[in-house]
Amino acid sequence: MSDAPRYRFAPSPTGFFHVGGARTALYNWALALRTGGTFVLRVEDTDESRNSPEWTQGIIDALSWLGIDSKSPRFEGPYFQSQNAELHVAAALRLFDAGNAYWCDLTPDQIQARAKETGKQGYDGYSRDRGLTGGPGQVLRFRVPAGKTIVTDLVRGDVEFANDTIEDFVLLRSNGSPMFLLANVVDDIEMKITNVVRAEEHLPNTPKQQMLWEALGHAAPIWAHVPVLVNEQRKKLSKRRDKVALEQYREEGILPDAMINYLMTLGWAPAGDTEIVPWSRIVDEFRLEDVNHSPAFFDIKKLASFNGDYIRAMTLEAFIEASAPVLAASQAWPSDRFNAQVFAQAAPLVQTRVVTLSEVPAMVDFLFLADPAIDEDAWTKTMSADFAREVLTDFATSVATSEWNHDSLKAILETWTEAHGLKLGKTQAPIRVAVTGRTVGPPLFESIEILGRDETIRRLNSGIARLG
Ligand code: GLU
Numbered sequence: 001m002s003d004a005p006r007y008r009f010a011p012s013p014t015g016f017f018h019v020g021g022a023r024t025a026l027y028n029w030a031l032a033l034r035t036g037g038t039f040v041l042r043v044e045d046t047d048e049s050r051n052s053p054e055w056t057q058g059i060i061d062a063l064s065w066l067g068i069d070s071k072s073p074r075f076e077g078p079y080f081q082s083q084n085a086e087l088h089v090a091a092a093l094r095l096f097d098a099g100n101a102y103w104c105d106l107t108p109d110q111i112q113a114r115a116k117e118t119g120k121q122g123y124d125g126y127s128r129d130r131g132l133t134g135g136p137g138q139v140l141r142f143r144v145p146a147g148k149t150i151v152t153d154l155v156r157g158d159v160e161f162a163n164d165t166i167e168d169f170v171l172l173r174s175n176g177s178p179m180f181l182l183a184n185v186v187d188d189i190e191m192k193i194t195n196v197v198r199a200e201e202h203l204p205n206t207p208k209q210q211m212l213w214e215a216l217g218h219a220a221p222i223w224a225h226v227p228v229l230v231n232e233q234r235k236k237l238s239k240r241r242d243k244v245a246l247e248q249y250r251e252e253g254i255l256p257d258a259m260i261n262y263l264m265t266l267g268w269a270p271a272g273d274t275e276i277v278p279w280s281r282i283v284d285e286f287r288l289e290d291v292n293h294s295p296a297f298f299d300i301k302k303l304a305s306f307n308g309d310y311i312r313a314m315t316l317e318a319f320i321e322a323s324a325p326v327l328a329a330s331q332a333w334p335s336d337r338f339n340a341q342v343f344a345q346a347a348p349l350v351q352t353r354v355v356t357l358s359e360v361p362a363m364v365d366f367l368f369l370a371d372p373a374i375d376e377d378a379w380t381k382t383m384s385a386d387f388a389r390e391v392l393t394d395f396a397t398s399v400a401t402s403e404w405n406h407d408s409l410k411a412i413l414e415t416w417t418e419a420h421g422l423k424l425g426k427t428q429a430p431i432r433v434a435v436t437g438r439t440v441g442p443p444l445f446e447s448i449e450i451l452g453r454d455e456t457i458r459r460l461n462s463g464i465a466r467l468g
Contacts, residue, residue, distance in 0.1 A: 253357025
C-alpha cells in the first residue's frame with residue numbers, strides 16, 4: 001500500500017473555478033481511483049492579495065459537484081499552503097547550508113543595469129561567490145548547476161532544458177517570504193506526492209522544480225503536463241473572453257455527469273465508437289500516455305449535445321428532480337402559480353426537447369402564467385393566414401364538448417384541416433400561438449390536454465378577440 005501513487009490537485013483560490021482546472025482535477029481523480037492511490041487537495045493560498053475564502057469554498061463545492069468526493073478514502077485534504085510557510089523557509093535555508101543557494105542584495109535596477117552591460121538577459125549570478133549571509137534587502141537565490149535538465153513527461157515525452165538558459169531564481173524574497181516555486185515543491189515533497197499532473201503552462205517551471213527536488217534530496221515525481229484548452233478561434237481560454245467558470249455551466253443546467261464526461265474527452269477518447277461513457281469506464285481506460293499533446297478545443301456546442309444525451313438518458317423521476325431547482329429559481333411566472341403536478345405531466349414532453357435544464361422554464365411557462373405574453377412576430381406570422389379566425393373559432397367550439405385527451409383533440413383539428421384542404425402544420429400554428437404565445441414548444445395537443453379545457457377555450461377566445 002505504501003507505494004501506491006499519490007496524485008494532487010493544487011489550485012490557487014483566486015477566482016471562479018476554471019473548466020481547465022476541472023479537467024486537471026478529474027484526470028488526477030480518475031488516476032488515483034484506478035491505481036488505488038490518493039488524491040490530495042492542496043489549496044495554494046499564498047498570494048494574499050488575490051485570495052479569498054469564497055474562492056476556496058468555490059473549489060471545494062466544484063470538486064464535489066464533479067464527483068470528487070472528499071469523504072472517499074482516496075481523498076486527502078484540503079491542505080492549505082499558507083500553513084506551511086515555516087517548512088518552506090526551512091527548506092530554503094537547508095539549500096543555503098548545502099551550498100545550493102546564496103544570498104543576493106542586488107536591486108532590480110542594478111540587475112537591469114548589469115544585464116545591459118553584459119548584453120545578457122536577466123540575472124547573471126553576480127552574487128554567487130560573494131559570501132553574503134542574509135539580512136535586510138537580500139533575497140535567497142538557487143544556484144542553478146551547469147549542464148542540462150531533462151523533464152520526463154508522460155504527455156510531452158522527454159523535454160530537455162539547457163541549464164544556462166535558466167537564471168538563478170529567487171527562493172526567498174527580501175522580506176523572507178517563500179516564492180511560489182519553492183512552496184509548491186516543498187509541499188509536494190512533504191505530502192509525498194509521486195505524480196504531478198497539471199496544466200501545460202507550468203512546464204517552463206518544471207526544470208527549476210526538478211532541480212529543487214533533487215537538491216532537497218528527493219527523486220523528482222512523474223510529471224505530466226496536459227495541453228491547454230482553446231476556444232473556437234484556437235486561442236487559449238481566457239477569463240475575459242470566454243465562458244470558463246464551471247459555476248456558470250452548473251447554473252445554466254449542465255449536468256455534472258455530462259460535464260465530467262465531456263471534460264474527459266478533451267484530447268482523449270475512450271475505446272469504441274461513442275464518447276458518451278460512464279465514469280467507471282473512464283476510470284478503467286484513462287491513461288495520460290494517450291492524451292493528445294495539441295491544445296484541445298473546448299466546444300460549448302458539443303458540451304450541450306452531450307448534455308442533451310444525458311438528459312434524455314435520465315429516468316423521468318430524475319429529470320423532474322433535476323429540474324426542480326431551475327424551476328424554483330425561475331422568474332418566468334409568479335412563484336405561487338407553479339404546480340409540481342402539472343409540471344410532472346409535462347415533463348416527458350420537455351425531457352426529449354431540451355439540451356440544458358435552463359431551457360425547461362420557457363418550455364412550460366404557458367402552463368403557469370395567467371396570460372402568457374404573445375410573441376409579436378409569431379402572432380403576425382401565424383394570424384395573417386386567411387383561415388386563422390375560422391380555425392380558432394371552430395376549434396374552440398368543438399373542444400368545448402369533445403373528449404379531453406390529445407388524440408381526440410388532434411382528431412378534431414385533423415378533420416377540420418382536411419375539410420379545408422390544408423395541412424396540419426399550418427392549421428396548428430394559430431392555435432399554438434393563441435394558447436402558448438409562441439410558435440415553438442412541446443407537442444401542441446399534449447400541451448393543450450395538460451392546460452385543461454376551460455383555460456384552453458379562454459385563451460382561444462382571447463386570441464379571437466385580439467384579432468379584432
Ligand atoms: N497553484 C497552481 C495553479 O493553480 C498549480 C501549480 C501546480 O499544479 O503545480 O496554477
